[in-house]
Each structure stands twice: as C-alpha cells, then as structure tokens.
Amino acid sequence: MSTSPINNFPTILAASIHDIKNSLSTARELIAQLAKLDGVAETPEFRQLEFEATRMNSSLMQLLILYKIDSSLFSPVIDEYQVKDILDDVVAQQKGVLALGGIGLIVECADDLYCYCDSGLINTLLNSIINNAQRYCRKTIVLSAYQSGDSVCFQVEDDGEGYPAELIADLSHPVANGPGNTGLGLFFAATIAELHGNGTKNGIVRIDNDSRFEGARFRLFLP
Amino acid sequence: MVKIAFMNLNLKSKKFLIVEDLANMRKAIRELLYTLDVQHIVEAANGLTAIAAMKRERFDVVLCDYNLGEGKNGQQVLEEARFRKLLPYNAIFIMVTAEQNQSMVLGAMESKPDEYLTKPFNGQQLLMRLERNQTKKEFFANIEQAIEAENYSLAIQYCDSKLQEDNRKMHLHLQKIRAELAVNTGDFKKADNIYREVLAARELNWARLGLGVIAYLQNDYESAIDVFQKLIDSQPMMLEAYDWLAKAHEASGDYLNAQAALNKATNISPQAILRHKKLATLADKTGHLEIAEKAYRSAVNLGKNSVHKSSGDFSGLAKVYSKTNNSAAALNTLKDMRKQYVNDPEAELRAAALETEVYQQIGDEEMSEQAYRTAQELCEKLGDKIPNDLRMDVVKAHYLKGNDESANAILDQLIKNNIDDEHFIGNVKAMLGSIGSEHHADALIAPIKQALIEINNKGVDLFKRGKLLEAMRVFEEAAEIMPENKTIMINMIKILIYDLKKSGFNQHKFAKAQDLIKKAAKYGVNPDKIGNMLMQLEKMSAVNESKV
Numbered sequence: 048m049s050t051s052p053i054n055n056f057p058t059i060l061a062a063s064i065h066d067i068k069n070s071l072s073t074a075r076e077l078i079a080q081l082a083k084l085d086g087v088a089e090t091p092e093f094r095q096l097e098f099e100a101t102r103m104n105s106s107l108m109q110l111l112i113l114y115k116i117d118s119s120l121f122s123p124v125i126d127e128y129q130v131k132d133i134l135d136d137v138v139a140q141q142k143g144v145l146a147l148g149g150i151g152l153i154v155e156c157a158d159d160l161y162c163y164c165d166s167g168l169i170n171t172l173l174n175s176i177i178n179n180a181q182r183y184c185r186k187t188i189v190l191s192a193y194q195s196g197d198s199v200c201f202q203v204e205d206d207g208e209g210y211p212a213e214l215i216a217d218l219s220h221p222v223a224n225g226p227g228n229t230g231l232g233l234f235f236a237a238t239i240a241e242l243h244g245n246g247t248k249n250g251i252v253r254i255d256n257d258s259r260f261e262g263a264r265f266r267l268f269l270p
Numbered sequence: 271m272v273k274i275a276f277m278n279l280n281l282k283s284k285k286f287l288i289v290e291d292l293a294n295m296r297k298a299i300r301e302l303l304y305t306l307d308v309q310h311i312v313e314a315a316n317g318l319t320a321i322a323a324m325k326r327e328r329f330d331v332v333l334c335d336y337n338l339g340e341g342k343n344g345q346q347v348l349e350e351a352r353f354r355k356l357l358p359y360n361a362i363f364i365m366v367t368a369e370q371n372q373s374m375v376l377g378a379m380e381s382k383p384d385e386y387l388t389k390p391f392n393g394q395q396l397l398m399r400l401e402r403n404q405t406k407k408e409f410f411a412n413i414e415q416a417i418e419a420e421n422y423s424l425a426i427q428y429c430d431s432k433l434q435e436d437n438r439k440m441h442l443h444l445q446k447i448r449a450e451l452a453v454n455t456g457d458f459k460k461a462d463n464i465y466r467e468v469l470a471a472r473e474l475n476w477a478r479l480g481l482g483v484i485a486y487l488q489n490d491y492e493s494a495i496d497v498f499q500k501l502i503d504s505q506p507m508m509l510e511a512y513d514w515l516a517k518a519h520e521a522s523g524d525y526l527n528a529q530a531a532l533n534k535a536t537n538i539s540p541q542a543i544l545r546h547k548k549l550a551t552l553a554d555k556t557g558h559l560e561i562a563e564k565a566y567r568s569a570v571n572l573g574k575n576s577v578h579k580s581s582g583d584f585s586g587l588a589k590v591y592s593k594t595n596n597s598a599a600a601l602n603t604l605k606d607m608r609k610q611y612v613n614d615p616e617a618e619l620r621a622a623a624l625e626t627e628v629y630q631q632i633g634d635e636e637m638s639e640q641a642y643r644t645a646q647e648l649c650e651k652l653g654d655k656i657p658n659d660l661r662m663d664v665v666k667a668h669y670l671k672g673n674d675e676s677a678n679a680i681l682d683q684l685i686k687n688n689i690d691d692e693h694f695i696g697n698v699k700a701m702l703g704s705i706g707s708e709h710h711a712d713a714l715i716a717p718i719k720q721a722l723i724e725i726n727n728k729g730v731d732l733f734k735r736g737k738l739l740e741a742m743r744v745f746e747e748a749a750e751i752m753p754e755n756k757t758i759m760i761n762m763i764k765i766l767i768y769d770l771k772k773s774g775f776n777q778h779k780f781a782k783a784q785d786l787i788k789k790a791a792k793y794g795v796n797p798d799k800i801g802n803m804l805m806q807l808e809k810m811s812a813v814n815e816s817k818v
Contacts, residue, residue: 072368075390079298120538122505125474127442132402139394159438163472167386245472 061114068107075100094147098181101144105175109235112171116238123165123242130160130192130199137173137190141181145188150181155191162192162199162269168239169201169267175232176203176265183207184262198250198268209256209263236267245270279401285310285327289320289334289347290366299333305393317342317350317575324356331400332357334383335366342575345541349381350577359414362403366391409440413447422455422801423808442468449480456802458484475501475508482514487798491522502531509535513545516552525556533561536568543572550586555700563590570603574610581607581617582659588624597632600624616660619648623663627670642671658684658694662701669705681714687754689718691794722748722757729761738769759790760799767806775810783807 078097082088115121134156145152173190180188184205191202214230233254240250248270258264286308290296296313303311312329314320316338324332332351336344344365351357365383385399407414413432416425429448432440445464452461461484468477482497498515501508512535519528532549536542550565566587573579584607591600604621611617625641645667649656656664661684668677681698688694695715702711725748732741745762752758766783770776784807791800 069368072389076295076298079390080294119506122507125472127472129439132398135398136395139392139398142394143392161438163474 057114057118061111064107064110064114068104068111071100071104071107075104088147094144098144098148098178102178105171105178106231108171109175109231112168113235113238116242123168125163125165125243127161127163128166129158130162130201131156131158133164133166133169133173134190134192136166136170137177140170140174141177145181148181149186150184151187152177153187153189155189155193157193160192160194160199163245164243164269168242169269172236172239172267173201173203175235179232180205180207180263180265187260189259195268197248198270201267201269203263203265204258204260205262206258206260207262209258209261210254215254215256236265240267240269243269279397279404281306281308281400283310284308284330285312287312287314287320287323287329287332287334289314289317289332289338289344291315291335291337291339295335302393302396306397316340317344317347320347321350321354321356324351325354328356328358328361330361332361332363333366333387333396334363337368343541345381346575346577348383352381353577359418360407360411362400362407364396364399406440406443409437410443410447417451420804421808422451422805423812426451426455426805446476449477453480453483453487454798454801455805456487456798458488475505475511479508479511479514482511482518486514486518486521487796489521491518494518495522507538509539509542509545512538516548520552525552529553529556529558529561536565540568541572543569543576543578546572547578547580547583550583554586554590555696559590559594563587563594566590570606581611581614581620582657584610584617585620585624585660585663588628592624592628592631595631597628600628604628615648615652616656619645619652619656620660620663622648623660623667626667630670638671642667658688659697662697666701666705669707678714682718685715685718686752689715689722689752690755690757722752722755726757726761733761733765733768738765741765754793756790756793756795759786759793760795762786763790763803767803767810770807770810780807780811 078100081093082097087093112121134154138152138154141152177188177190180203184207187206189202189204191204193200193202214233233252237252240252243250250267250269253266253268255264256262281303286303288296288299288303288311290299290313293315296315300311300313312323312327314323318341320332320334320342323329334344334347338344338347342350348363348365351363357363362385363383364385364387366387366389368389384403387396387399409432413425413428416422416428426448429444429451433444433448437444445468449461449464449468452458452464461480465477465480465484468474469481478497478501482494482501485491485497486494495515495518498511498518501511502515505511512531516528516531516535519525519531529549529552532545532552536545536549539545546565546569550562550569553559553562553565566583569580569583570587573583584603588600588603588607591597591603604624607617608621622641622645626638626645629635629638629641645664649664661680665677665681665684668674668680685695685698698715699708699711702708725744729741729744729748732738732744742762742765745758745765749755749758749762763783763786766779766786770779770783783803787800787803787807790803791797
C-alpha cells in the first residue's frame with residue numbers, strides 16, 4: 048500500500064481550512080469592533096471588507112461540510128420546521144450587510160408551510176446563494192418558499208444579468224468561470240439537496256434566468 | 271445605537287448570564303443585549319464562575335460559548351448545570367459555537383442545549399431564537415412541570431389534551447414527548463403506535479431509535495440491535511444509536527460487540543466522559559486492557575472538568591495497570607488520585623485497598639500491611655456508605671491478606687443484595703477467579719439464589735391466594751436479610767398497589783409504596799418500571815383527591 052503524503056492531502060486541507068476559519072473569525076470580530084467607530088460603518092470600503100469576510104467564511108464553511116460528507120463524517124439531522132422560521136433566520140443574518148449595500152431583500156412565504164430538513168444546512172445553503180445574488184443583482188433579491196407538488200421549493204431571485212449559459216447547462220460539476228466564480232456555492236447546494244431524501248426521492252437544485260425580474264433564479268426542491 | 275423593535279418578548283425582566291472567556295467578546299455580547307433592552311446581565315469568564323453564578327441565582331437565559339479556554343468547556347458547564355438542577359424548566363440555554371453543525375460532534379450523552387447559535391450573530395438573530403424558545407417553553411410548561419414532579423399521569427393528561435388542540439408547529443414535538451412518557455411508564459404499545467405514525471409520514475431518526483428502545487426494554491435484543499445497527503449504517507454520526515447498540519449487545523451478553531460500538535462512538539466524539547467510563551468497564555470485563563486503559567485515562571482526564579468526575583475511574587485505571595503487572599503506573603495513578611481527592615475517605619479507601627494488592631504483588635509486604643490496616647480503619651469509618659464496586663476491592667484485599675472471615679461476611683451480604691443482578695454476580699465471579707477461587711463463587715452464590723427463589727415462590731403463592739398480609743410479611747422478612755434486593759422491593763410495591771386498588775386508599779400504605787419506589791429507583795430498577803409503578807400510585811391518589 049502506498050503511503051505517499053498525498054494520501055493525507057484532503058485531511059491536511061480540511062485541517063488548514065479549519066485553521067484559516069479560526070483566523071477569519073478573529074478578523075471578523077475585529078471588523079465588528081471597527082464598525083463601532085464613528086462614521087466607519089457607512090463607508091463603501093468598510094462595506095466591502097465586511098462583505099468579503101462574510102463571503103470567505105461562507106465558502107470555508109461549505110468546504111468543511113463537503114469534506115465531512117466526502118469522508119462519511121457527516122449525517123444531516125432531519126426534523127420538521129416551519130419554513131418561515133428558516134427564512135426569518137436568513138433575513139436576520141443578511142439584514143445588516145444588505146441594508147448597507149442598499150439592496151432590498153423581499154421575503155414571501157405562507158405561515159402554514161412546513162418542511163423536513165436539516166435547518167442548519169439549509170441556512171448555510173441559502174446564505175451562500177443570497178451572498179452570491181448580492182454580488183450580481185442591481186437592487187432587489189426575493190427569497191421565497193412555496194409548496195410544489197410533494198416538495199417544498201426554496202427560491203432566490205434577483206434582478207441582475209442572470210447566470211452564464213454554461214453554468215446553467217451543467218451544474219453537477221463546479222465550473223470555474225472567470226474570477227470569483229468557482230461554482231462552489233451551486234455544487235454545495237446540489238450536494239445538500241441530495242442529502243435530503245424522502246423514500247426514493249431526493250432533493251434537487253434548478254437554476255435558470257426566469258426570475259420575475261428576468262435575472263437569475265435559484266430553486267431548491269426538498270421532498 | 272439603534273434599538274431593535276421586538277415583538278412580544280419583554281426582556282427587561284429577564285436575567286441573562288453570559289459565559290465567555292474573552293473579555294472583548296463578553297463586552298460585545300453585553301452591548302448587543304443592551305440593544306435588546308436587557309437590563310439584568312451577569313458575566314462569567316469561565317465554567318467555574320458560571321456554575322457559581324447559577325448557584326447564586328436562577329437565570330432565564332444562559333448564553334454560553336462552547337470554547338472557554340482552560341477548564342470546563344460549554345458542554346461541561348451545561349452538563350453540570352443540568353445535573354445540579356441549576357436550570358429551571360423554563361430557562362433557555364444557548365450554546366454559542368464557532369461553526370454550524372458542530373452540535374453533533376460535541377457528543378453530549380444526555381445534556382443538549384435548547385439552541386445552538388453560530389458566531390458571529392446579531393441582535394435580531396438572538397431575539398428570534400429567544401422568542402421561538404420562549405413560545406415553545408410556554409406551550410410545554412405544564413407538561414414539563416409535571417414531569418419534573420414525576421407526576422407522569424398528569425403529564426400524560428396535559429400532553430393528550432394539547433395533542434387535541436392540533437397546533438401544527440408543536441404537534442411533532444408533542445408526539446415525541448408523549449411517546450417518551452409512554453416509554454417511561456412502560457406503555458410500550460402506545461409508544462410503538464406514535465413512533466410508527468411519525469415514521470409513516472417521514473423517516474425520522476428519533477422515531478426509529480424509539481422503536482429500537484421499545485424492543486430493548488421488552489428484552490427483544492435481536493430486533494433492537496437490528497434497528498440500532500441500521501440507523502448507524504445510514505447515520506454514522508448518530509452517537510445515541512451507538513450507545514443503545516452497546517446496551518443491547520451488552521444485555522444479550524455480547525460484550526465484544528458492545529465494546530466495539532462504544533469504541534467507535536468515542537472515536538467520533540471523544541468528549542463524552544460517561545461513554546468512556548462505560549467503555550472502560552466493558553473492556554476491563556472482556557480483557558481488552560489496552561482499550562480499558564485508554565478509556566479510563568480519558569475518563570480521568572475529562573473528569574478534571576466534569577461533574578461526573580469520580581475516584582472510581584482512577585482506581586479502575588490503577589487496577590488495569592496492576593493486571594498488566596505495571597505496578598509503578600498503578601501506584602502513580604493512586605498517588606494522582608490522592609492529590610485530586612484531599613480528605614475524601616472514599617478515595618482514600620480505594621487507594622488503600624488497591625495498594626494492599628499492588629505492594630503485595632511487588633513483594634513489599636510491609637507497605638502492603640500498612641495499606642491494609644489503613645483500609646480496615648477507613649472501612650469502619652465509612653460503614654455502609656461504601657459503594658458496591660469498592661466493597662469488592664475491600665473483599666479482595668481481605669482475601670489476599672488471608673482474612674477469609676471478613677471477606678466472606680462482606681461478600682455474602684453483597685451477593686444477597688444483588689443476587690438478581692447478573693452483571694454484578696459476574697463481577698463477583700471474575701474477582702474470585704482472579705485470586706484462584708472460582709469454586710468458592712458457586713458455593714457462595716448457589717444457596718443464596720435458591721433461598722431467594724424459595725422466598726419469592728412462597729410470597730407470590732400467598733399473594734395469589736389473596737393472603738396479602740402474609741405475603742407482605744414474607745417479603746418484609748426477606749428484605750431484612752437482603753435490604754437492597756430489587757426483586758423483593760418490586761414484589762412489595764406490587765402487593766401494596768394491589769392492596770390499595772382493592773381495599774381503597776390508605777395514606778400509610780400509599781406513603782410506604784412511595785418510599786419503596788424511591789428506594790427501587792435508587793438501587794437501579796429500570797426507569798420504565800419505576801415510571802409505571804409511580805403512575806399507578808398517582809392515579810390512586812388522584813382518585814382519592816377527587817372523592818374528597
């Protein structure tokens with residue numbers, strides 16, 4: 048059996064991500080302290096700094112979860128949730144950053160909509176999709192959820208230019224597409240969707256440019 | 271700073287405890303709480319001060335960071351708070367963690383927080399979590415209070431009437447509590463129905479686990495093992511399933527597989543001290559001393575910051591060393607124990623009893639004699655406060671010193687009290703085997719077993735013929751000889767309950783039954799049996815009250 052060090056590469060990678068994440072946490076705490084200084088929080092540079100830090104954190108978190116799934120160190124904890132609670136959590140997390148960027152986040156969800164899921168995972172997923180939408184939208188993002196057949200659909204729409212065509216063609220493999228787009232967010236979403244099964248049916252992700260504003264539309268269907 | 275508009279939660283009157291080791295983080299959280307109009311805030315920089323604060327006053331909300339640097343971590347704070355009953359049923363305990371999905375890895379065996387919150391969080395996120403938990407606590411308040419008071423029939427009554435209300439958001443959790451109540455009162459059919467109803471709508475781990483637990487409690491270990499094993503196959507991180515799998519294997523006599531299950535679980539989550547303890551005793555029993563040593567060492571290390579710290583783990587580790595002829599390590603372990611348990615006669619007795627053995631092992635008769643004398647003095651001092659496992663160590667020391675008379679006297683009583691506890695009798699046999707007296711075990715055990723069977727038959731026969739008083743007298747006499755015997759306790763309780771049902775309420779008999787149930791619980795009768803007997807009693811007292 049070969050014992051070349053490369054065998055351990057995924058483990059080293061995961062440990063390093065963990066370590067970077069810890070440093071980033073410290074950095075984000077410092078950023079939060081900076082925000083208290085007079086006039087700092089409103090500057091575009093600060094907004095950018097905060098946004099980038101949040102984005103890095105979100106990417107690292109997704110990588111860690113994907114690593115754990117890949118090495119069978121992870122199983123989702125499924126329970127029943129009121130969908131509105133899940134969306135409210137996301138809005139609460141995003142509110143500060145979005146408000147600073149002058150972006151409106153609209154939420155649409157019926158009170159009596161329920162779904163079975165791992166709420167922590169879905170929260171990470173939706174936050175990452177909204178972070179992404181925030182980079183490409185003009186001024187509005189709509190986060191909604193509704194019953195669709197025997198699934199619940201979580202939907203994120205924005206008023207930007209939409210997804211590039213090659214990304215829509217095949218989202219099962221992450222496609223590098225210019226600076227700042229690794230495809231990680233969509234790959235993560237598709238992986239998480241797959242973990243949410245009910246009987247023989249698994250969750251799925253669909254992306255297109257049919258948003259109500261003719262921009263990008265992300266949909267996650269959980270059975 | 272902008273105050274966040276809040277909905278229906280008034281935080282002004284709520285008492286908050288912040289547990290966080292970093293001063294500027296504490297400050298940040300405090301400022302965040304001020305924006306939510308919180309006025310009463312206490313801060314703790316480590317686990318010890320957090321526990322001290324909770325002893326001084328009751329908090330409505332505890333915000334506790336998982337990572338607290340040196341000393342206790344957040345999970346150990348929570349465990350201790352629950353163990354010491356420092357958190358009222360309506361208190362909200364929020365564990366603050368560095369990353370999402372950390373919850374599983376924390377590996378609590380029993381204690382779970384009400385909520386996990388990932389850093390960094392803002393005021394609105396916290397407020398929403400508080401509101402949700404508050405609503406939930408209020409909804410379940412009367413049920414939880416009844417459970418806390420061990421009034422299961424009342425808890426079930428509240429639960430059933432709330433299930434009728436058809437509150438969609440609470441329904442599934444209500445079903446879960448109702449099923450647990452059914453399990454805890456021995457109503458397995460009801461529990462089975464609920465779990466199957468839930469599973470028909472969705473494959474949920476806790477409901478599947480519940481079916482396994484029911485099978486286990488009905489001694490159907492094969493089905494139980496099947497359920498737990500399948501759960502683990504699909505959910506490799508579900509630690510609870512490993513614990514139950516180990517229990518089921520152990521109960522069916524398969525110690526090796528029980529050990530394997532716990533070994534896996536401790537590898538996944540190395541923080542749960544109780545699991546290490548369990549693994550250590552099992553591996554000790556199966557003779558896998560390497561695993562036992564590692565598990566005892568983990569228990570000793572984790573014990574430093576845990577409410578489950580125990581001198582028994584040190585002596586367990588020392589015994590393993592002594593078995594592998596590593597006397598130096600054994601003596602060192604006992605020395606460490608003395609350092610951590612100053613003026614603790616139980617710990618000193620543990621050390622003295624083992625030192626008697628270890629010094630004899632290395633041929634230091636003088637030290638061995640000295641330790642033996644100390645052990646004898648401590649035995650006098652402690653009297654009947656000595657736990658069973660320690661009594662066994664003392665018995666062994668007596669035998670090793672040729673004092674068969676004292677050894678036999680203690681052992682005889684121990685066997686009488688625990689004759690119906692197969693594991694304990696197994697330990698007795700193993701101990702006697704280790705000093706080359708296997709035959710002695712049978713000579714001691716067989717007549718006591720026979721005597722218990724005869725008493726039981728006699729009592730049950732009298733009971734069946736309706737001679738309740740006489741039956742009771744038979745068991746009462748037996749209880750004088752075997753005061754800790756569980757079979758006898760249970761039989762007495764059954765007679766009292768039957769009597770109460772038949773001849774009407776009687777305060778004296780009622781109180782006597784209550785005391786016996788408490789005693790039975792203390793000596794380890796299964797919770798579902800205890801719950802069932804308690805419920806039958808409560809029903810009678812309720813009938814009596816309604817008559818008044």
